[in-house]
Amino acid sequence: MSYPNHSGPSSFILTGIPGLEDAHFWIAFPFCTMYFMAVLGNITLLLVIRMDPSLHLPMFYFLSMLAAIDLVLTTSTMPKLLGIFWFHSHEINFEGCVAQMFFIHSFSTVESGVLLTMAFDRYLAICKPLHYSAILTGPTIVKLGLAAVVRGITIITPLTCMVTSLSYCGPRIIRHSYCEHMSVVKLACGDTRPNSIYGITAATVVVGSDSILIAVSYMLILREVIGLSSRKARLKSFGTCGSHIGVILLFYMPGLFSFYTQRWGQRIPAQLHILMADLYLLVPPMLNPFIYGMRTKPIRERVLSLLWQ
Numbered sequence: 001m002s003y004p005n006h007s008g009p010s011s012f013i014l015t016g017i018p019g020l021e022d023a024h025f026w027i028a029f030p031f032c033t034m035y036f037m038a039v040l041g042n043i044t045l046l047l048v049i050r051m052d053p054s055l056h057l058p059m060f061y062f063l064s065m066l067a068a069i070d071l072v073l074t075t076s077t078m079p080k081l082l083g084i085f086w087f088h089s090h091e092i093n094f095e096g097c098v099a100q101m102f103f104i105h106s107f108s109t110v111e112s113g114v115l116l117t118m119a120f121d122r123y124l125a126i127c128k129p130l131h132y133s134a135i136l137t138g139p140t141i142v143k144l145g146l147a148a149v150v151r152g153i154t155i156i157t158p159l160t161c162m163v164t165s166l167s168y169c170g171p172r173i174i175r176h177s178y179c180e181h182m183s184v185v186k187l188a189c190g191d192t193r194p195n196s197i198y199g200i201t202a203a204t205v206v207v208g209s210d211s212i213l214i215a216v217s218y219m220l221i222l223r224e225v226i227g228l229s230s231r232k233a234r235l236k237s238f239g240t241c242g243s244h245i246g247v248i249l250l251f252y253m254p255g256l257f258s259f260y261t262q263r264w265g266q267r268i269p270a271q272l273h274i275l276m277a278d279l280y281l282l283v284p285p286m287l288n289p290f291i292y293g294m295r296t297k298p299i300r301e302r303v304l305s306l307l308w309q
Helices: 021-051 056-074 077-088 096-128 129-135 138-164 179-183 195-227 231-264 270-280 283-296 299-306
Strands: 009-015 091-093
Touching: 009 096, 021 056, 021 077, 021 096, 021 283, 021 299, 056 096, 056 138, 056 283, 077 129, 091 096, 096 129, 096 179, 096 195, 096 231, 138 179, 179 195, 179 231, 195 231, 231 270, 231 283, 270 283, 283 299
Parallel strands: none
Antiparallel strands: 009 091
């Protein structure tokens, strides 16, 4: 891969978490544990859904999409991050940095789209059960998944191209654990306002529209749940919706915090900002298999049956 318009260093230096360099070695252990749990949990989820024909249903197809996205997100950052923390492998070449940036931002956007489709799936299952199978047919599921992927790639590709066309004449030290968009843009010379404007607009539109639609879906679901006659059914539905909303907030809130503090959060300590950005790519992928998977009875029973064979 070559970038003919790029001028500047052939590589960058990732600092890790500025201000916590002495603690990198120890911070890496919980990070490694969370990464291992995320990989194990999501691979298990994919295998269980693949092996059990009874799980070949719309909800589980969306879960499979989420698991695959989480594997890409964590694996595009964590091995390099652990290399920085444990082996002082701070250097990353320009092409690798751009590729990492593309995967992080595009698949975060794709995940937002998949979370929206999952909220739509739950809305149909609870509020429109008689129309569920007629609406969510196989071709519709494929189209929804492709729409999420195409949207993510379409939004982030121009951002990536804008980064590669910049000239980098300053220091090549990225004060971050990975190649986050604005962390790289800050090293460029000349006018970087188009990058900043496009980035903030894309993030605000995607997160704003998706989170509002997800919120509306769960409000309609909760309204339907309140009308259930069985107290046990209400409590079960509230528990499921509550855990789903919790994971969604864990995905959106740290991401927005990281994105906006990168531009306007000069008073926020750098180590807090970078730590939140790292956890944003670790905690949701680690929790998703348990919240969406193990709390789902068919998946839990299938996993337990495999463990006890």
